[in-house]
Amino acid sequence: MLFFILSSGNAMAHRVTVFAWVEGDTVLGEGKFSGGKKAQNSEIIVWDLNGKERLRTRTNKKGEFSFPIPAKTAMRIELIAGMGHKAEWTIPLEDIDDTATIKSAQDAGIPPSEPAGNTAPKQTANPVAAIDPEQLEAIVEKAVTKALNKKITPLSKMVADLAQEGPTINEILGGIGYIFGLMGVAIYFSSRKKKS
Amino acid sequence: MHISEGVLSAPVLGAGMALALAGTAVGLKKLKEDKIPQAAILSAAFFVASLIHVPIGPSSVHLILNGILGLMLGWVAFPSILIALLLQGVLFQFGGITTLGVNTIIMATPAVVCHYLFAGFVHKPDTISYAASFACGFLSVFFSSLLVGTALMFTQESFLEVAWAVVLAHLPVMFIEGLVAIFCVGFLKKVQPELLPKWSAAKHQDILDSKTKMVEKQI
Numbered sequence: 001m002l003f004f005i006l007s008s009g010n011a012m013a014h015r016v017t018v019f020a021w022v023e024g025d026t027v028l029g030e031g032k033f034s035g036g037k038k039a040q041n042s043e044i045i046v047w048d049l050n051g052k053e054r055l056r057t058r059t060n061k062k063g064e065f066s067f068p069i070p071a072k073t074a075m076r077i078e079l080i081a082g083m084g085h086k087a088e089w090t091i092p093l094e095d096i097d098d099t100a101t102i103k104s105a106q107d108a109g110i111p112p113s114e115p116a117g118n119t120a121p122k123q124t125a126n127p128v129a130a131i132d133p134e135q136l137e138a139i140v141e142k143a144v145t146k147a148l149n150k151k152i153t154p155l156s157k158m159v160a161d162l163a164q165e166g167p168t169i170n171e172i173l174g175g176i177g178y179i180f181g182l183m184g185v186a187i188y189f190s191s192r193k194k195k196s
Numbered sequence: 197m198h199i200s201e202g203v204l205s206a207p208v209l210g211a212g213m214a215l216a217l218a219g220t221a222v223g224l225k226k227l228k229e230d231k232i233p234q235a236a237i238l239s240a241a242f243f244v245a246s247l248i249h250v251p252i253g254p255s256s257v258h259l260i261l262n263g264i265l266g267l268m269l270g271w272v273a274f275p276s277i278l279i280a281l282l283l284q285g286v287l288f289q290f291g292g293i294t295t296l297g298v299n300t301i302i303m304a305t306p307a308v309v310c311h312y313l314f315a316g317f318v319h320k321p322d323t324i325s326y327a328a329s330f331a332c333g334f335l336s337v338f339f340s341s342l343l344v345g346t347a348l349m350f351t352q353e354s355f356l357e358v359a360w361a362v363v364l365a366h367l368p369v370m371f372i373e374g375l376v377a378i379f380c381v382g383f384l385k386k387v388q389p390e391l392l393p394k395w396s397a398a399k400h401q402d403i404l405d406s407k408t409k410m411v412e413k414q415i
Contacts, residue, residue: 015198015290082361086200167288172247175283176240182279183236190229 016042018079018087019160022069022095023149029089030064030160031079038063042081048073072096198284198299199347201292208350213297216278219304223274231272234391238265239276243283246290260369263336264377266307267315267329268393273307274300298347306339311393318381319398325385326378333377334370341366 016039020029027046031039044065046054054070059079069075074093080086131139204212227235245259266273278300284290291299310332317328345359384392 015288016200086203088202167247171287172244175243175280175287178283179236179240179243179279183232186227186232186236187229190232194229 016079016081016085016087018044018077018089019156020077020089020091021153021156021160022091023153026066026068027075027077027091028064028066029077030062031059031081031087032063032160033081033085039079039081042079045078045080046070047076047078049076069096198281198291199295199302199344201294203351204295204298204347205351208347209294209298212295212299212301212347216274216297216300216304219271219274219300219308220278223269223271223276226271227275231269235269235272235276238268239280241265242277243280246284258369259376260303260337260340260373261376262303262307262340263310263333263373264329264380266304266309266311266336267318267332267377267381268391269307270311270315270393271308273311274304277304277307302340302343302347305343306336309339310336315393318385318392319389319394319401322382325381329377329381330374333373333375337366337370337373338363 016031016033018029018031018039020027022028029044031042031044033039038061039059040061040063042059042063044057044059044067046056046067048054048071054075055067057065057067059065072093074096075091077089077091078086079088242261242265245261247258249258262273262277265276269276278296281291281296281299281303282293285292285296313335314328314332318325320328341362342359344362345355348358349355381392389395
């Protein structure tokens with residue numbers, strides 16, 4: 001009941017959307033109503049693709065949520081905002097696969113990479129030989145992922161905002177056009193009925 | 197008040213679809229040729245109305261306009277609202293295709309009910325017709341809220357809780373809709389009263405009234 005009073009302002013929206021992305025080993029996401037209002041305190045249910053429920057959480061005051069990746073499967077994230085508002089977002093297996101392998105690479109890469117990093121400046125004459133290629137790969141991969149994540153997160157958010165934008169003027173005018181077109185069709189048929 | 201896809205169970209969706217089709221069939225049968233443009237314009241107004249947001253306090257509300265649409269059109273409200281909701285669903289992703297029937301019922305049934313309740317009062321003197329218009333705009337949204345509660349009752353939440361929450365959330369809209377209805381009826385009465393429902397009956401009544409007055413005067 002309290003939940004409904006809190007979210008009563010949400011009732012006027014037409015559509016709720018949810019958007020989520022993977023960052024490291026957590027899933028971040030946000031829910032929004034059309035018109036830009038945040039979906040506060042809405043229930044989030046995470047399913048895997050076999051329809052098994054993985055976990056439940058709630059969005060915070062900013063309409064954001066996060067949870068650790070529960071399992072290495074594709075996920076379907078469902079947002080329930082009450083009063084008949086509901087939205088879904090699917091995170092494909094590839095997204096999680098990537099980060100999971102990177103994570104294992106990090107696990108393998110971090111401990112040996114530190115001594116390697118320390119030794120590298122001393123042996124400037126022959127740095128390539130000092131670091132064996134596998135370690136180097138791990139370091140580079142880690143750095144690249146970190147940098148990429150930094151760059152990509154704002155982009156992901158931008159895409160989310162774009163996906164959640166309200167109807168454009170083209171769509172509105174198109175809809176009105178359809179209605180008047182239908183009016184023409186109706187008048188045509190009724191005038192034919194009259195003639196015959 | 198658009199119920200999203202995947203919220204309702206299949207029997208509710210099916211029942212909504214069947215009832216909406218029946219209502220639309222009745223509406224199309226009652227749609228006379230000279231009413232087609234009016235129905236289309238009101239359908240377009242309904243289609244656009246939900247995009248106009250009126251800020252109230254921390255949140256904003258949008259117009260629904262099903263009251264005034266029903267008042268003007270009666271049963272024809274069903275096809276008009278169905279088309280408008282279909283386009284909103286396809287173009288804006290409001291509601292959805294599977295929930296189209298249920299959403300049509302939610303919007304159009306109160307419209308028809310309000311037509312039968314209030315259309316007879318529109319051509320009465322100003323105070324009565326304005327009061328009827330306000331009640332029409334107000335109650336159509338109120339009935340719609342109750343229907344949302346009814347539709348959701350079968351799936352997840354208890355009727356009273358949902359209905360109460362939806363009514364509470366729509367209280368400001370009810371007042372605005374009432375005022376908009378007064379404005380529309382007042383304007384049409386001044387400019388083109390023949391567009392309002394039951395015009396011929398009201399005119400007939402007027403003639404009868406003036407005749408009795410004449411008779412009274414003569415006596």
